[in-house]
């Protein structure tokens with residue numbers, strides 16, 4: 693359209709009055725588009741913040757859990773099992789001088805106590821373990837704990853039958869060294885049912 697034609701029709705400028713000029717329509721479209729984009733961005737931002745909040749909450753819980761498990765809560769527990777194969781599941785325990793320890797022994801075997809009982813006896817440093825075991829063999833009435841040598845015992849869990857558990861809380865010696873433990877049921881020590889608690 694020539695400017696002369698437009699001037700004849702009383703139209704000023706490139707657009708007819710009373711109707712939004714083309715570029716205004718474009719602006720509306722652009723504004724609407726931008727509005728939608730902004731709404732979309734807002735939604736995305738909301739989802740992102742929600743995700744961040746969730747992740748942060750998850751981390752927070754994990755931190756709380758690890759803090760709880762790290763908090764001191766009584767003696768350190770050492771779980772030992774023994775069954776019909778006459779072996780302790782744990783034969784080496786490392787400990788700090790004077791540390792509080794709880795040993796839990798579980799007999800997960802199936803044979804009767806009279807045939808396959810298990811106990812856990814921790815001896816003082818320097819005790820003759822073979823001599824102690826020999827004396828225990830003669831002490832059936834006291835579940836193979838020789839009364840005469842009771843002074844050589846640091847801690848003990850009494851004889852257990854199948855599917856029975858016993859435990860003992862004790863303070864590890866303050867003197868670094870090796871402290872032997874054994875099962876005093878006849879022949880079990882000789883079969884290898886023994887281990888060492890090392891204080892260092």
Ligand SMILES: [Cu+2]
Nearest residue numbers: 810875877880
């Ligand atoms: Cu045993």
